[in-house]
Amino acid sequence: MPVEQIPHQQTGSLVAGNRLLAPEQRSGQARPDRANSLTCGHRACRGCGEALGARWVVDAALRATGNRLIAVNATGCLEVFSTPYPQSAWQLPWLHSLFGNAPAVATGVAAALRATGRADVRVLGQGGDGGTVDIGFGCLSGMFERNDDVLYVCYDNEAYMNTGVQRSGATPAAARTATTQAVGTEPGNVFGQGKNLPAIAMAHEIPYVATATVADLRDLEAKVTRAMDVQGARYLHVLVPCPLGWGSEAHDTIRLARLATQCGLFPVLEAAYGEVTAATRIRRRVPVEGTCAGSPGTPTCSGHASGPTWSPVSRRRPIGTSPGTACWPHRHPRRWPDGDPVRHHARLGVEPDQSDRRLARRATRLPRPVSALCRRVPRRRERP
Amino acid sequence: MLRQIEGSQAVAAAVAACRPQVICAYPISPQTHIVEALSATVKSGALASCEFINVESEFAAMSVAIGASAAGARAYTATASQGLLYMAEAVYNAAGLGLPIVMTIANRAIGAPINIWNDHSDSMVMRDAGWVQLYAEDNQEAADLHVQAFALAERLSVPVMVCMDGFVLTHAFERVDVPEQDAVDAFLPPYRPRQRLDPADPVTIGAMVGPEAFTEVRYLAHVNQLRALDAVPAIAAGFAAAFGRSTGGLVRPYRVDDADTVVVALGSVLGTLKDAVDELRDGGLRVGVLGVTTYRPFPSAAVRAALGGARRIVVLERAFSAGTGGIVTADVRGALPGAGAGTVTVVAGLGGRPITRASLRQVLADAHGGRLEPLTFLDLDLRLVERELARTPTG
Ligand SMILES: Cc1ncc(C[n+]2csc(CCOP(=O)(O)OP(=O)(O)O)c2C)c(N)n1
Ligand code: SF4
Numbered sequence: 060m061p062v063e064q065i066p067h068q069q070t071g072s073l074v075a076g077n078r079l080l081a082p083e084q085r086s087g088q089a090r091p092d093r094a095n096s097l098t099c100g101h102r103a104c105r106g107c108g109e110a111l112g113a114r115w116v117v118d119a120a121l122r123a124t125g126n127r128l129i130a131v132n133a134t135g136c137l138e139v140f141s142t143p144y145p146q147s148a149w150q151l152p153w154l155h156s157l158f159g160n161a162p163a164v165a166t167g168v169a170a171a172l173r174a175t176g177r178a179d180v181r182v183l184g185q186g187g188d189g190g191t192v193d194i195g196f197g198c199l200s201g202m203f204e205r206n207d208d209v210l211y212v213c214y215d216n217e218a219y220m221n222t223g224v225q226r227s228g229a230t231p232a233a234a235r236t237a238t239t240q241a242v243g244t245e246p247g248n249v250f251g252q253g254k255n256l257p258a259i260a261m262a263h264e265i266p267y268v269a270t271a272t273v274a275d276l277r278d279l280e281a282k283v284t285r286a287m288d289v290q291g292a293r294y295l296h297v298l299v300p301c302p303l304g305w306g307s308e309a310h311d312t313i314r315l316a317r318l319a320t321q322c323g324l325f326p327v328l329e330a331a332y333g334e335v336t337a338a339t340r341i342r343r344r345v346p347v348e349g350t351c352a353g354s355p356g357t358p359t360c361s362g363h364a365s366g367p368t369w370s371p372v373s374r375r376r377p378i379g380t381s382p383g384t385a386c387w388p389h390r391h392p393r394r395w396p397d398g399d400p401v402r403h404h405a406r407l408g409v410e411p412d413q414s415d416r417r418l419a420r421r422a423t424r425l426p427r428p429v430s431a432l433c434r435r436v437p438r439r440r441e442r443p
Numbered sequence: 444m445l446r447q448i449e450g451s452q453a454v455a456a457a458v459a460a461c462r463p464q465v466i467c468a469y470p471i472s473p474q475t476h477i478v479e480a481l482s483a484t485v486k487s488g489a490l491a492s493c494e495f496i497n498v499e500s501e502f503a504a505m506s507v508a509i510g511a512s513a514a515g516a517r518a519y520t521a522t523a524s525q526g527l528l529y530m531a532e533a534v535y536n537a538a539g540l541g542l543p544i545v546m547t548i549a550n551r552a553i554g555a556p557i558n559i560w561n562d563h564s565d566s567m568v569m570r571d572a573g574w575v576q577l578y579a580e581d582n583q584e585a586a587d588l589h590v591q592a593f594a595l596a597e598r599l600s601v602p603v604m605v606c607m608d609g610f611v612l613t614h615a616f617e618r619v620d621v622p623e624q625d626a627v628d629a630f631l632p633p634y635r636p637r638q639r640l641d642p643a644d645p646v647t648i649g650a651m652v653g654p655e656a657f658t659e660v661r662y663l664a665h666v667n668q669l670r671a672l673d674a675v676p677a678i679a680a681g682f683a684a685a686f687g688r689s690t691g692g693l694v695r696p697y698r699v700d701d702a703d704t705v706v707v708a709l710g711s712v713l714g715t716l717k718d719a720v721d722e723l724r725d726g727g728l729r730v731g732v733l734g735v736t737t738y739r740p741f742p743s744a745a746v747r748a749a750l751g752g753a754r755r756i757v758v759l760e761r762a763f764s765a766g767t768g769g770i771v772t773a774d775v776r777g778a779l780p781g782a783g784a785g786t787v788t789v790v791a792g793l794g795g796r797p798i799t800r801a802s803l804r805q806v807l808a809d810a811h812g813g814r815l816e817p818l819t820f821l822d823l824d825l826r827l828v829e830r831e832l833a834r835t836p837t838g
Contacts, residue, residue, distance in 0.1 A: 126642055127642050128642060129514065129640045129642065131510060132649075138651070139651055142647055142649075142650035142651050143650070143651055143653070144650045144651055144652040144653065144656060145650075145656070147647035147650060149645070149647050150645060151642065151645050152640035152641055152642055152644075152645045152646055152647075152648075153640075153645070153646075153647045153648070154510065154513050154640055154648045154649055155648070155649030155650070156506060156509050156510070156533070156536050156540070156649055157506070157532055157533060157536055159502070159532075160502060160503065160506035160509075160533060163498065163502070163503035163506035163507050163510070164506045164507070164509055164510035164513075165510060166496065166498075166503075166506075166507050166510060167465060167467070167496075167506065167507035167508060167509060167510025167511035167512075167513075167514070167518070168510040168511065168513065168514040168640060169510075170465045170467075170494040170496055170507065170510075170511050170516070171464065171465055171494075171510065171511040171512070171513075171514035171515055171516030171518070172514055173492075173494055174464035174465055174492050174493060174494045174511075174516050175464060175492070175514070175515055175516055176492070180642055197499055197500055197502075197503070198499070198500075198502070198503050198506065200499065201498055201499030201500075201503055204499070205496070205497070
């Protein structure tokens with residue numbers, strides 16, 4: 060994919076290892092005594108966003124707790140690539156039980172720590188988007204509702220990657236996965252489905268919810284650190300591009316994650332007790348069209364692909380001039396440009412179709428935006 | 444202390460005396476009274492440093508127990524029927540991880556058709572899960588088995604299921620000598636996990652194991668299970684010495700020594716069976732009963748020794764495998780020389796149907812006279828099934 064010139068301060072000054080900064084400004088990963096919780100030798104693919112995200116998250120959590128931390132992992136890529144028996148890449152106490160129960164297992168660990176007088180040891184639960192928004196959702200909601208002292212981190216690569224890129228409840232509309240293939244003029248994943256888990260977590264009114272991406276690791280680190288300052292149930296949703304599943308280049312992982320935030324696809328925010336408290340400003344907004352769904356065959360920022368073999372990112376038909384460019388198919392009808400998909404496509408001179416009308420109807424039925432996430436993000440200016 | 448007490452309350456008191464540190468539960472009849480009582484005990488502060496966690500499903504209940512046990516806490520839960528099936532994946536997982544969790548099963552049928560009453564279909568489903576399974580004959584044994592179960596689980600680092608018949612035991616008021624706290628403290632040492640999640644000594648638990656070592660992992664689990672065949676009698680003997688009563692153990696023979704016909708059974712039906720045997724003995728029939736208290740691991744040698752002299756063996760089953768027949772029968776046959784020829788199955792008391800002494804007397808007399816089919820359904824309403832069979836198209 061064409062390389063975009065990134066202003067120096069976006070990468071050079073904030074990432075790991077920058078020795079030009081004053082020590083207090085450096086990231087934790089720049090410290091020679093960093094935890095290295097997930098050591099080398101694991102079997103993740105080259106450029107795996109999940110491996111990168113997990114290392115930063117767990118390292119930051121270890122630092123915040125003075126190494127008094129236990130991790131509980133759901134089944135998925137992260138678990139499989141990190142613990143091929145008899146090896147383990149984990150440098151902290153780590154437990155894997157099942158695919159769908161990591162939040163409950165984490166609850167059990169936290170309860171045991173309280174009961175055995177070790178409440179200073181903290182618990183981190185983690186899993187992929189499938190393990191979190193689908194099969195583990197019941198356990199996660201229970202953990203939120205009880206406000207158990209667990210930080211649960213979802214590494215969202217937008218599909219079930221470990222089993223070969225099948226659709227999950229976090230797969231965006233039109234995305235091509237092994238079970239939502241783009242056939243003929245049909246797009247990949249269905250429109251109007253999927254879960255917004257950060258919003259659902261906020262609806263539980265837990266003390267802390269945040270989203271982050273591997274494009275801004277300093278921000279990710281800061282959020283984990285803040286989360287560890289809070290007692291009770293906390294949720295962190297991290298966008299982690301997956302080269303294998305998205306069909307992207309290993310060296311584009313960070314770039315894709317950044318584009319996802321810059322075009323507004325993936326809002327980066329923090330919330331406390333159900334209220335958004337901070338959102339990362341999009342400094343230079345880029346359109347989804349052309350930026351992410353660029354040349355044929357290249358992936359878009361959310362794992363879709365456009366081009367000869369795959370359907371365009373969002374629609375069954377090409378819009379605009381280049382085939383495969385697209386308007387972003389928001390699941391929330393209010394998040395479409397021009398108010399709703401019917402109006403949007405009308406403006407572009409495209410005949411609205413059934414799914415547009417369905418979404419537009421839904422928009423009119425909603426008295427107010429249901430999601431605090433959608434309502435608040437554009438209004439926030441300040442970065443924490 | 445001797446008390447006239449409901450089975451569930453007695454079990455809850457015995458579990459509390461074991462000082463569990465994490466209890467988690469999701470309600471299902473007929474398990475509810477046990478966990479209700481425990482929740483009140485924890486709330487009252489009587490159980491120091493114990494966490495009672497109300498979870499959102501049985502799957503979560505077992506998962507919380509797994510996390511708690513791996514982090515070094517004595518963990519307990521209870522369930523039945525649909526709940527046990529709902530947690531099935533985690534039940535296997537607990538055994539695979541070698542976590543000494545103790546779980547009460549208030550035995551209940553499995554739907555459809557939905558039925559809340561007692562049989563053994565639920566725990567039988569889990570017989571291959573890698574858990575030790577103990578079956579209580581009465582409420583005294585149900586209470587005592589929990590104390591023994593914690594000792595056994597922690598000695599071998601295996602999870603243990605204590606199965607007690609739903610309603611028949613859980614809701615029955617009987618005189619029970621509830622294990623006293625001091626005695627339990629003396630009998631059951633504090634939980635010392637073989638391995639626990641500890642930042643001072645990080646371990647990875649639950650790694651992925653491929654074909655190169657999976658067979659060995661399973662084999663070692665098998666060997667560890669078999670160790671229970673020594674540990675169970677040893678713990679039961681220790682318990683008898685400490686508490687002055689004999690409960691638990693591998694098998695419980697009753698008047699089998701000179702018996703021609705022996706009925707093998709699990710659970711509360713043993714009481715009725717013994718009464719029926721006494722009556723038949725009065726009538727001159729040489730019959731006996733063999734109660735199997737430890738069903739997993741299956742005590743083949745003990746069963747063989749107890750059944751050695753019998754010519755006819757009846758296995759009375761509270762569950763069965765559709766299309767095949769008896770489940771326990773297969774184990775009994777496997778334990779006997781000549782594959783237990785002459786062993787027949789009687790399926791009885793499904794979905795809570797009462798097993799009456801009269802029916803048992805009849806079936807025992809028939810067995811003794813060699814008039815029993817290989818598979819009999821006790822008190823089957825033939826009129827109803829034949830009418831239905833006549834209506835359903837065949838082939
Ligand atoms: C109960 C159960 N169902 C299905 C699976 C198969 N399975 C293992 S990992 C996985 C996908 C994991 O996807 P996700 O949670 O998104 O994590 P990722 O691999 O993408 O990091 C699936 C479906 C399983 N292990 N257990
Ligand atoms: S498939 Fe994706 S998530 Fe899994 S290891 Fe490879 S890059 Fe990482």
